[in-house]
Amino acid sequence: MSEIRHIVFDIGKVLLHYDPEIPYRRLIPDEAERRWFLENICTNDWNVEQDRGRSWQDAEALLIDEHPTLEPHIRAFRQNWHEMVPHAYEDSLSVFEGLIDSGHDVTMLTNFAADTFAEARERYPFLKRPRGVTVSGEVGFIKPDRAIYDTHATVFGLTPQATIFIDDSEKNVAGAQAAGWQAVHFTDAKKLRSDLRSFGIEA
Template identity: 70%
Template sequence: MEIRHIVFDIGKVLVHYDPDIPFSRIIPDPAERRWFFDNVCTSAWNIEQDRGRSWEEAEALLVAEHPAHADNIRAFRRHWHEMVPHAYDDSVALLERLVAGGHDVTMLTNWAADTFSEARVRFPFLEKPRGITVSGEIGLIKPDRAIYDHHAASFGLEPSAALFIDDSQKNVDGAMAAGWQAVLFTDARALERDLAARGIRI
């Protein structure tokens, strides 16, 4: 099937994300920091903000469970901006070349609504594609099929003609289960090869 739509994930594809950046300072001991992320501010906890839960509610829940870690729990949102220090210039250049070449490019991301508002200001290239679906704004997250169907309906994509690019295998699998084509992102050079193999000229 000819690819007529290209859909990018953002975190770890176009923008660097690493909670260890601020927390290596906040919790200097590596074992203690790993315990904190494994047991307090876990990925499962954080994904609910991507689904639309407010940070106030998220913090309150954890502080009630782990009162001794209240300051570090609140530090997660307070220092969020340090977790996304820069974009990947080579990936952004590739995206911009696709847009400039007339390809239909959109974005689909798991991201909390309020922090994504900050990201829009910090990373102007996010405005270049035709549009973005932000999980926290619609209450749906990858890899649930509903978010892929929502994105396709919102932007008039034919799923079988859409290529999804994501750094998470489960999200790639979710897109394929929704009838999309998809590739796992590792770096910009590999992505360029993947696009060329599918007949996408840049």
């Protein structure tokens, strides 16, 4: 196993809580109706295209054209996005900041729309602490596409086999491994500390 010299964090569900249901519990109180809306209208597949770089204006127009009576709830997704990221995970944030404080090379690689990431970065200053970040909405492709890992490695001068990636999505972990990186699946901070220790990193 190569010595790890670079540590790359995902953000959503690793450092920041994300739950699109939060505002919709208020906007669509009926659980069955709310679930139907998020599973059939403002779906994860629809939202991920904003992570790939599609504008919210185009995304909303697409759905409103198909479902004009749902326009208020469709527009509510972006309007209330700030409620979907209500807090950081203090335990994993402690790991993240501890690694930076101890001198490790830490960067971030995230599937995130460009504008919502800019908003998150202002609300959560710890997102400004690493050496840098690759945001999918800014580069035009998303994890687990091979191109985003290669882009991140090139931009930040990472040696793939000396890089460890931390993500809550198993397919994104597999994508990093396919790009030649070491990678671990994040479930909680305790497991993360153990996983890092197995690579010789105390956190």
